[in-house]
Amino acid sequence: MGINPTSTRFPALIVLNPNSGKKQAREALETVVQPALEKAGIPFRAIESLQQGHIQSYFQENIQPILVDLVQSLSSVSSDGASVVPPSSATLQVIILGGDGSVHEVVNGILRGVEGTEFVSEAFRPKVEFSVIPLGTGNSIATSLGIKDVRDALDRFIAGKTVPLRLISVATRSQKGSSDLGPWKTLVYTVVVNSYGLHCATVYDSEEFRHLGNERFRQAAMKNIETLKQYEGQLTLHGPGQRYDQTSRTLVQYGQNLDAKAVATSLDGPFTYLLITKQASLEPGFTPTPFASTSDEWMDVLVVQNVGQQDILNLFGSTSDGSHVDQKIVEYYKSKLIELETPEKARLCVDGEFLDIQGGPQGRVQFEVTEDPNLLLFSVYT
Numbered sequence: 458m459g460i461n462p463t464s465t466r467f468p469a470l471i472v473l474n475p476n477s478g479k480k481q482a483r484e485a486l487e488t489v490v491q492p493a494l495e496k497a498g499i500p501f502r503a504i505e506s507l508q509q510g511h512i513q514s515y516f517q518e519n520i521q522p523i524l525v526d527l528v529q530s531l532s533s534v535s536s537d538g539a540s541v542v543p544p545s546s547a548t549l550q551v552i553i554l555g556g557d558g559s560v561h562e563v564v565n566g567i568l569r570g571v572e573g574t575e576f577v578s579e580a581f582r583p584k585v586e587f588s589v590i591p592l593g594t595g596n597s598i599a600t601s602l603g604i605k606d607v608r609d610a611l612d613r614f615i616a617g618k619t620v621p622l623r624l625i626s627v628a629t630r631s632q633k634g635s636s637d638l639g640p641w642k643t644l645v646y647t648v649v650v651n652s653y654g655l656h657c658a659t660v661y662d663s664e665e666f667r668h669l670g671n672e673r674f675r676q677a678a679m680k681n682i683e684t685l686k687q688y689e690g691q692l693t694l695h696g697p698g699q700r701y702d703q704t705s706r707t708l709v710q711y712g713q714n715l716d717a718k719a720v721a722t723s724l725d726g727p728f729t730y731l732l733i734t735k736q737a738s739l740e741p742g743f744t745p746t747p748f749a750s751t752s753d754e755w756m757d758v759l760v761v762q763n764v765g766q767q768d769i770l771n772l773f774g775s776t777s778d779g780s781h782v783d784q785k786i787v788e789y790y791k792s793k794l795i796e797l798e799t800p801e802k803a804r805l806c807v808d809g810e811f812l813d814i815q816g817g818p819q820g821r822v823q824f825e826v827t828e829d830p831n832l833l834l835f836s837v838y839t
């Protein structure tokens with residue numbers, strides 16, 4: 458697979474995960490994506506993920522050379538011929554044939570690859586535009602953007618409309634080998650969902666049912682509901698925010714005069730189900746945080762504290778249309794800064810990966826919406 462030799466346009470980078478979803482990405486590339494891009498005259502080159510983590514390490518190692526090539530392709534020679542004029546802006550297009558885990562790997566690889574370099578600066582902020590072709594299992598980002606299938610995603614890429622892709626930084630203060638609490642340090646950026654409790658346990662157990670496609674989440678959820686556990690912890694929401702009011706059925710503002718870091722609300726658990734999301738739907742037909750937006754400045758928080766099996770089954774029975782937000786057991790917030798502390802060591806789920814945290818202040822985790830971390834301008838075709 459190579460660059461279309463007739464075009465001078467910088468090639469879009471296709472990232473293909475052969476293991477995503479029902480393992481159809483390679484076939485989709487050959488039968489749908491490649492012909493459509495060639496027909497539209499869009500040059501591309503493709504890389505295939507060879508193993509878990511490969512996409513992330515590829516971008517971590519290669520994003521700088523890729524951006525250098527991009528800048529060179531856009532540079533011009535000054536009118537007197539004496540110097541090369543760099544472009545004032547540059548856009549890298551990345552087409553992802555895979556699921557949300559693949560998007561997560563690309564984003565984190567790019568961010569690690571430019572971290573601490575002077576290549577990207579206030580004066581030069583490259584744009585990175587993602588076309589998410591839904592070939593995974595949940596396809597949360599594509600579903601939340603209303604993208605129906607591979608063809609629809611491609612049509613939207615070719616049409617060229619994008620919206621910002623905001624991320625959540627997940628940070629801790631624990632220092633390796635020290636009991637001191639250092640400054641917050643981002644461990645990972647998430648694009649879809651962070652969770653604690655039943656959702657995290659479900660995602661963890663769903664790996665053994667991967668061969669079942671979407672059904673794997675249902676199987677793992679039923680297994681965990683049968684032995685439903687409660688998860689101890691304290692969740693704090695900081696600064697001004699919004700809360701879903703079940704009486705007026707609207708989002709209402711709170712804490713308007715608060716400092717961004719001040720605690721506005723503290724929830725003491727135990728938690729049955731806790732989601733912090735950036736997408737409305739986590740898979741087609743499952744919309745647990747219906748007010749979430751890929752592009753807004755909020756994280757959406759769905760909290761269910763200390764309930765039993767029947768309540769959880771009722772909840773899941775209403776998540777397809779989002780009407781569960783009116784159930785008494787549900788608390789729903791929009792916040793920009795959140796912290797979670799657990800009394801004992803615990804497992805969190807961050808975009809399908811797992812983060813094992815220590816108990817107490819050492820393991821306290823902070824979630825914050827970040828716009829354009831490391832000065833990169835991320836957006837997604839919609």
Ligand SMILES: Nc1ncnc2c1ncn2[C@@H]1O[C@H](COP(=O)(O)OP(=O)(O)OP(=O)(O)O)[C@@H](O)[C@H]1O
Pocket residue numbers: 474475476477478479506507508509510511555556557558559560592593594595596597809
């Ligand atoms: N060549 C490979 N062989 C095996 N696993 C791989 C390979 N390349 C990537 N992976 C792993 O495949 C997993 C699934 O990827 P991805 O998230 O894209 O699809 P999914 O889980 O089916 O979809 P979704 O996240 O939308 O539910 C990820 O954990 C990723 O690291």
